[in-house]
Amino acid sequence: MTPVNVFSDEDAARLFGRGSQAHRMARAAIRANDTLQLSVVGILDSEAGVATTGTLVLKGSASGTGQVRVSVCGETVAIAVASGDSAGALMLSLVEAINTLDVLPVTASLADIPPPSSGGKSPSKQLVLTARNKGACGNQIGVAVTVSAPGITAALTPMRGGEGDPALDAALTAMFSAGHTLVISPYASKTALTTLAAWLDKVSGPLEQRITMGWYRGSMLPNGELAAIYAAIIASESDPARPLNTLALPGADITPQDKWPGRSEQENALAKGLTPFEVNGSQVQIVRAVSTYVKNSMGVTDRSLMDxxxxxxxxxxxxxxxxxxxxxxxxxxxxxxxxxxxxxxxxxxxxxxxxxxxxxxxxxxxxxxxxxxxxxxxxxxxxxIPAAVVCGLHVFATTIYLLSGGQQHRG
Structure with a gap:
């Protein structure tokens, strides 16, 4: 388990498998910052890991033309529908189309729908999506389906059931002496974060305050890919004191408007040590990049190392x-x-x-x-060494007051 330099999407695909978590994270980072100096440690799936699955069931017979579109992590696979096409034939076509797009984090297959608990055999088929990598991270894979052909209906079960993310210890040990300035982890479980915090403490001093976590509600992308984009943009800023506010996050998906947080929700996230991302026009951008350090060792709110x-x-x-x-x-x-x-x-x-x-x-x-x-x-x-660090300008507070009538006309 050794860190390897990755210079392109194809490098990552060759080293870690096309569509794997490592490939897609490297791909996201490089697309966000193509001058990034990136090294990756590949981690094998846990032997006890369980792969995430989701299902899609099409029913009916097409009474007109149209499409069936399946979106996985924001990438769309579409098939044409002709009048008279059966649901079974369409699901078979979808399986072929999904498996052809090998950059997706899932594979597709047809399987029998489990029989009802009362017994008997179900004659119907379902399309099963299975994450390429085992573990809970697969539960974050966003899937959506759209049908425009009349006569065809769709029932989608989101990705779920993934368990058993791999341990980080060996990968972090392999990186110990490499001198990396930014480390990206796709795992957010208590065990993973505790392991990461302990490692960071060893390589660079007291550290939970140095972890930064993005918050982007409703995204179709797994946490690892969002983290890769976020870290790549942090790395693109050569001035360490310059705020990252409003920097675009290329590759992040545009979430539905009903998922956009209000200002008070963003402030609440910041107070809890989360970095909000927001949609601005046709792009996603950083609101304010903060660390997870929000309280000191005595449990008192401390904003000295917030940014x-x-x-x-x-x-x-x-x-x-x-x-x-x-x-x-x-x-x-x-x-x-x-x-x-x-x-x-x-x-x-x-x-x-x-x-x-x-x-x-x-x-x-x-x-x-x-x-x-x-x-x-x-x-x-x-x-x-005393270091009075230059702070970023994040808040602009203004007082506007009304002059009295006499003052307004005095001149």
Whole structure:
């Protein structure tokens, strides 16, 4: 289980299987950001996993022409209907058409409808959709059906019944030393999130506050594909302090209008650590990118690390300081003069970051920048770096007041 670099849709299909969860997530990420530096760790389905299934039953005989259209994750498979076509023949045609489109996350087959509990054999057939990958993620696959031909009716059972997502431990272990700045996981169970949080804590410090989760009600796309699009757009922004508000999410589906949240619902989601996505015209965009850190260790609401840009900026400061120290002091002795030089270099880094508007007020806080010898290790220099991160402009509050009659006409 090794991370592999993926440069195209076809790379992902060849490596992980066309239509697999890994292929579709990589495909979504690359379509959203074609300059993305992407590596993927393939995970085998759990041996105890159960694949999600959904069913479609067509009935009747066509009394006119039209179409039967099945949409899976926003991709439509359509067949033509001629007058006189039977429901059974149409379902067989749909099976062939769905299986031809091998990028879909499902396969199709015909099966007998289970007999009623009272006994007996049902003579009818149903079209069964089965997720390519086992596990609960398949339950998120959105399916819809539309019939325009008269005389044909359709009954759709949504995708359900998937269980047993694979464990993340081995995949995360394989990534431990790779230095990734964004990690995308399609799994949102308590077990998966706990495993991810523990791993992130090991590679980068106290961390539940660094997880960011999108919220997009009514989407036909599985969580993994939405997460891949979201992460690809985060990666496209080179300025860590610049808000991601209004950035488009290419590839995200347009949800029905009755699923669109109001402003108060969006604010409620933000307060709970969720990043709302919203439809704006013909595209989907980020409302405000936040982390899941909403309360401190004492359970008190804490908004200091709410915005993901604050955390990305702190990471940027850390990497910039580390890069400068490794460049300037690769083979040095540790003495008081060296400590002063290290402090000078770190201060220079902060001034450069101030010019980039990533931190501010460096002069006001520079006395807090300290570099000292460790009391526990004579070969270690301990530094404390103040970083007044530049916050994003997210709220514009205005007061409009009416002047009295005399004031209005005074001039």
């Amino acid at each position: 993901i840009t604050i955390l990305r900026s702190l990471d940027y400061v850390r990497l910039a300081c580390r890069a400068r120290i490794t460049q300037c002091f690769p083979r040095e002795k540790l003495n008081d003069i060296r400590l002063q030089r290290i402090r000078s270099e770190l201060l220079d880094v902060l001034y450069a970051l101030e010019q980039l508007e990533i931190v501010e007020n460096v002069d006001a806080h520079k006395d807090q920048l300290t570099v000292t010898r460790s009391r526990q290790d004579d070969s270690r220099a301990d530094d404390s």
